[in-house]
Amino acid sequence: MHSADNPLVSHSRKPASLVVVWTIARRAAGALLESALALVPIVLVIAFFQLIVLRQSVPNMGQMLWGGGLVLTGLALFVLGLQMALFPIGEEMAHSFVRKGKLWWLLAFAFALGFGTTVAEPALIAISEEAARVAASGRVIEDSSEARGSYAIGLRLTVALAVGFALVVGVFRTLKGWPVHYVVIVGYGCVVVMTFFAPPDIIGIAFDSGGVTTSTVTVPLVAALGIGLANTIHGRDPLIDGFGLIALASLTPIVFVMAYGMLY
Amino acid sequence: MDGLVGFGFTLMAMLRDIVPIAAVLFGFQVLVLRRPINNPARVAMGMIFVLFGLALFLEGLQMALFPLGRLMAEQLTSPDFIHGSGAGTSEQLDWLDYRWVYAFAAAIGFATTVAEPALLAVAIKASEVSGGTITVGGLRVAVGLGVAVGVALGVFRIVTGTPLHWYIIAGYVAVMIQTAFAPRLIIPLAYDSGGVTTSTVTVPLVAALGLGLAETIPGRSPMLDGFGLIAFASLFPIMAVMGYAQLVEWQARRWARNN
Numbered sequence: 172m173h174s175a176d177n178p179l180v181s182h183s184r185k186p187a188s189l190v191v192v193w194t195i196a197r198r199a200a201g202a203l204l205e206s207a208l209a210l211v212p213i214v215l216v217i218a219f220f221q222l223i224v225l226r227q228s229v230p231n232m233g234q235m236l237w238g239g240g241l242v243l244t245g246l247a248l249f250v251l252g253l254q255m256a257l258f259p260i261g262e263e264m265a266h267s268f269v270r271k272g273k274l275w276w277l278l279a280f281a282f283a284l285g286f287g288t289t290v291a292e293p294a295l296i297a298i299s300e301e302a303a304r305v306a307a308s309g310r311v312i313e314d315s316s317e318a319r320g321s322y323a324i325g326l327r328l329t330v331a332l333a334v335g336f337a338l339v340v341g342v343f344r345t346l347k348g349w350p351v352h353y354v355v356i357v358g359y360g361c362v363v364v365m366t367f368f369a370p371p372d373i374i375g376i377a378f379d380s381g382g383v384t385t386s387t388v389t390v391p392l393v394a395a396l397g398i399g400l401a402n403t404i405h406g407r408d409p410l411i412d413g414f415g416l417i418a419l420a421s422l423t424p425i426v427f428v429m430a431y432g433m434l435y
Numbered sequence: 436m437d438g439l440v441g442f443g444f445t446l447m448a449m450l451r452d453i454v455p456i457a458a459v460l461f462g463f464q465v466l467v468l469r470r471p472i473n474n475p476a477r478v479a480m481g482m483i484f485v486l487f488g489l490a491l492f493l494e495g496l497q498m499a500l501f502p503l504g505r506l507m508a509e510q511l512t513s514p515d516f517i518h519g520s521g522a523g524t525s526e527q528l529d530w531l532d533y534r535w536v537y538a539f540a541a542a543i544g545f546a547t548t549v550a551e552p553a554l555l556a557v558a559i560k561a562s563e564v565s566g567g568t569i570t571v572g573g574l575r576v577a578v579g580l581g582v583a584v585g586v587a588l589g590v591f592r593i594v595t596g597t598p599l600h601w602y603i604i605a606g607y608v609a610v611m612i613q614t615a616f617a618p619r620l621i622i623p624l625a626y627d628s629g630g631v632t633t634s635t636v637t638v639p640l641v642a643a644l645g646l647g648l649a650e651t652i653p654g655r656s657p658m659l660d661g662f663g664l665i666a667f668a669s670l671f672p673i674m675a676v677m678g679y680a681q682l683v684e685w686q687a688r689r690w691a692r693n694n
């Protein structure tokens with residue numbers, strides 16, 4: 172501290188780097204504590220049902236402990252990375268788009284983010300292959316690997332389009348300041364009406380595809396983007412206008428997948 | 436050595452997830468915004484933390500939680516266990532004989548949701564934005580309770596074999612009614628918390644429970660009945676979060692009246 176003000180002292184960076192190390196260490200301890208607390212309920216539930224209800228011992232204690240340690244470290248690292256990278260990037264990009272007045276580009280970015288992060292999502296790939304198998308056994312499509320493959324890819328593209336569309340609508344909503352529940356009511360209306368016309372086989376898959384689209388990396392980015400927008404635009408409240416993007420991204424796939432099932 | 440190879444695969448899978456996201460971010464930053472990222476070293480470090488963190492997290496879950504959780508779901512839904520705890524050896528099973536399954540569904544739904552990283556991220560952001568009025572723990576407990584009720588009701592639906600869409604439509608109506616009365620500030624966050632509950636930790640265990648039930652109960656198809664649980668798990672948190680906010684508001688009003 173005494174030497175930091177003097178530019179002539181060559182090792183003047185040392186105190187600054189010590190401060191950085193200290194901050195990181197303190198944050199790391201906080202993140203570890205946070206993730207330990209998050210894991211307490213799982214341990215209790217597993218222990219209760221395993222020992223008291225099923226009356227069995229816990230197998231492979233060593234492996235369980237090692238796995239638990241990995242989960243704990245992983246969650247703590249994720250929380251640190253969240254605050255170092257995902258949150259600042261999302262907010263910063265929202266600021267820059269608005270400041271530079273590139274609103275069309277902002278909508279294009281929202282679409283690319285939704286489409287790009289969803290189309291390669293492993294959970295979605297698994298679900299669309301499952302759906303193709305159901306469709307083939309229900310004689311909706313021909314039972315050949317070619318027909319199943321094209322059905323599965325079509326479904327994946329449909330869900331990715333739906334998420335891209337949702338983020339475009341959601342960002343537009345934030346820009347305009349519309350209340351989120353108006354948009355959601357319209358979406359619910361579509362879901363309810365379409366449930367009566369869509370083939371029954373597709374309904375369960377449609378509802379599930381709404382749940383799998385929002386991955387663990389996308390969620391923090393999208394939340395930060397929305398809040399960044401609401402903070403930058405005058406007259407928007409981050410709580411009211413910043414949240415809501417994720418809700419739309421898990422609603423539109425239901426509608427789009429049911430439409431896909433009806434058109435196919 | 437095996438563990439190291441497994442971790443390598445998980446890391447590659449995570450990398451495949453992150454590459455398209457990074458490409459979109461980087462592409463727009465460089466080509467459209469034409470602005471250097473603030474503090475690039477810190478951001479790069481953070482990305483590496485996210486990548487390794489999620490890979491370790493998944494690896495640990497696959498090692499410790501998923502096998503045991505799936506085994507427990509299987510054992511609790513197996514006819515042997517349910518007959519043993521039910522009314523003697525009668526073949527006719529009543530929906531009440533599944534009481535331990537409901538309890539397990541609710542407990543595991545709550546516990547996995549509280550540990551869900553995406554929900555943690557949203558809770559951190561919400562507490563930051565609300566200036567601490569919404570706490571990180573409070574939001575997660577509310578969402579976890581919602582998932583607990585949702586999954587238990589979803590199990591009840593599979594056991595009784597009633598159609599999924601009636602529950603969903605009734606849920607939508609309840610959400611709409613609550614929206615009209617809930618504090619305006621909480622509504623978008625409540626809707627969002629429906630979407631984030633179902634990811635890395637919750638889905639594999641809840642799906643295993645649903646499929647296990649659909650396989651052991653006569654007359655249920657795993658394809659048609661095994662799927663609906665996730666829909667329940669993303670609908671009920673919306674009600675729970677709005678309900679929590681209504682409760683807090685009601686208490687504050689009562690406190691203000693009494694003083």
